[in-house]
Amino acid sequence: MSGPGPRLRxxxxxxxxARYCAEIVPELIGLDEWGYPIVSSAQIDDPRLLRLAERAVSECPRVALQLARLRDRDR
Ligand code: SF4
Structure with missing residues (x-):
């Protein structure tokens, strides 16, 4: 796979x-003082982290997490 990695949103x-996401991938998702996620805006190029991020997205019970790639013109 080539090109920049996706970012979590x-x-x-x-x-x-409910914090499931931060438990699955604490490297990319922290929590604020009320327990809501603070998501890293960094591109995810590490395959291991990308797999965990995909798992966090698929297991989010509220379908609130997304992995998105920026299009060229948005960079
Ligand atoms: S609803 Fe989804 S994004 Fe929000 S804390 Fe839970 S798992 Fe994370």
């Missing part, structure tokens, strides 16, 4: 702060 309206 959280939809704060959907998120209920």
């Amino acid at each position: 959280v939809n704060p309206i959907r998120c209920d702060g």
Whole structure:
């Protein structure tokens, strides 16, 4: 696979702060003082972290997490 890795995004309206995501991939998701996720905006190029990020996205009970790639014109 080539090109820059995707970034995690959280939809704060959907998120209920149940924190599953931060347990799955603490390297990319921290928690604020109320337990809501603070998601790293870094591109994820490490395959191991990308697999964990994909798992966090698929296991989020509120479908609040996304992995998104920037298009060239958005960089
Ligand atoms: S798993 Fe989903 S709903 Fe739960 S804290 Fe993470 S983003 Fe929010």
